[in-house]
Amino acid sequence: MKYLIFITLLFSTPLFATTKIAPATSWKQFLSDYSKQVESKLKAKSVPGAALTIVSVSNQNLVKGIGVTQIKNGSKVDIHTRFRLASVSKTFAGSLSAKLAAEGKLKLDALVSDYLPYFHGSNYQTLRVYHLLSHSSGLVPNAYDNLIESRMPYEDIKARLLNVEAICEPGKCYGYQNVMFSLVGDVIAAATGISYETWIRDFIFAPLSMKDGGIGYDNMVRDGNYALPHVKGRKRWYTAKLKSNYYKVLPAAGVNASAADMEKWLEAQLGLQPAVLPLDGLVNQRRPYTLTKRELRRRTWRNFVNDAHYGLGWRIYDFDQETIYYHSGWVQGYRTDVVIMPRLQIGFSLLLNAEAAVLNELTTDFVEQVLKREQELNRNSAQLVAEED
Template sequence: MKSLFIFSKCLLLLTLSISAKGDEHKKAKAWEHFVSDYSKQVRQKLKEKSIPGAALSITHVKYGDIAKGYGKTKVKKGRPVNGQTRFRLASVSKTFAGSLTAKLAADEKVDLDKYVADYLPIFRGSQYAPLRVFHLLSHSSGLVPNAYDNLIESRMEYDNIYPRLLKVDRLCRPGICYGYQNVMFSLIGNVINQATGLSYDTWLNEFIFKPLGMKEAGLGYEHMTKDDNFALPHVKGRKYWHTAKLKKHYYKVAPAAGVNASAEDMVIWLKAQLGLYPSVLSLDALTIQSRPFTLTKRELRRRVWKKYVEQAHYGLGWRIYSFEGETIYYHSGWVQGYRTDVAVIPSLGIGFSLLLNAESGLINQLTTDFLRKAIDVAREVEPH
């Protein structure tokens, strides 16, 4: 009788094990089918709009990654875009600044609550003396939006631009209102240099890119053009896309817009945001960067996805949304000739990035479609 009981118990466990494996196989197949269909959708939409080139990165903590290139690096005589082709990330660069600063804060090398003036004496005695480090990265300095972006586009060096901010009357006290910045945001590079004795470039290259194995990632114009496997910018004429000159302007604000990376690099970056590289980005760092510092009501009115977003904030270099009931971390980028998007859904273990070498609003539709469908698929295979 006892042996019969043991046999029955073993049979039950075996049945449950087979069932679990079958369920997991179905979930993996469902995700694989979704990614395949979405990749085809991207290819078709890019073709319809004659977009010169694109790089797509998708990761799932259980079901793997894809890093794909589409099209050409330039419309005439360009080389095919592949997984190693570098794209300019534009303002998606802010996610790297936010994560790096959160890492330094977790390691007690930078104090987010300290006054900026403690690191940069030029702010002492000014109307921005109350400015704290976290205000820089959360766009809550009190400045009018995009202050002195026009000077970024001039020949003036960054070190001659940012002191002018002290003369701009603030709209509100730091921490009260939201105003998107590039010049003020990039002061985090100066803060990091003063706090640690190492430059922003050194920290990003030696403590983020290299340990993560982001082989094509780097900062600046010279890095972008080190060989011919980079996507050139494109602007739309009356009917056709035209290759534009790669401009250096926004590279001068490296934390805000200075990073270049490939599809393969972005897969790694997404996985780091999902906690898969804790030696580089710890759970403490990821928690710090995702604190919702600043309310951004305007984002609730974005035309393409306003019916999906319930809440919108800005953390440290990352936008934080409640999208169809899921918390997502997101950022977009736009500089002449490029559009970029990155999104992470931590609770579902999903990451997404799309990089275009063209100024096309198509990216809004493609990103929204991915988020909606990925959430639906994840909820079907793993109900909350």
């Protein structure tokens, strides 16, 4: 009897047991899990509202509104609710400039003085167009941002810049700018005869079917479907007044967009709209023009970033050996992040109507979790091949 049991077990059990492969999380499940994570963390911090967009060229997209437009008596945020992009607006200026250069309408290596004659004889007469877009003008960081907050007109603010002594030669050091960066709008108008506002409205938003947002204060408030800004008091968030001051510097901080708009923008950044953003323009905007060492010390990000540069309106990070393109935005009452992962053909944006630091954690979580899932997929694929051999 024992002999028969042994024979039965021998023929019913594989001679060589195979290791069971744990399936990687499906993309659909990944989106669901991450979306719940965002909602949970925003709720824990009492953040009023958000717009989440995740694009994958080979999988489905996620476009979602979260929370409310205003902490008290606000409307539900939907995918068409406008948020201020703040400095994420710089990605539009960089992409537009690279597009115009690819089409022969603008020279990125031309002297700024070729387009703006008042630069002749100034401290910045050797400045080139790409220096404006890569924060390498040599000007002290955030020069005259305080005047943006004031009632002083943009024309008066930018006139003062040229009298500030440079701290290095153009291209030699990094100094983040808003006013100097925004001069690229004047350069574009001089080079093409078309205003920066018109370029963004008619040659970016319109052909990409970005129907909700646009550029400037009037665009933001044109109807009731926009997220109001919130600032933190001692114990809770308070709705703040929507200010127009940073709309003075349109290329640096003047764009508004919804979750639905950001889906179109991310798709264009991933190369799906070459008629609007040509591929050679996308490549050029992502060249590492300026080394940005201080980004290696940035809170939360410093745990992942090994190298950091600035391109044309985009940050370029080595995130745990993966090259990503990134930008953040912060203006009173709003925080925003955008990420492009070109190798994996994935894009991400998260817009908040509150100055909540949790955004850094949510963005790095997303990139880290995408890379972890990719590693699982690769590991499982390699194991299957090995077993077949």
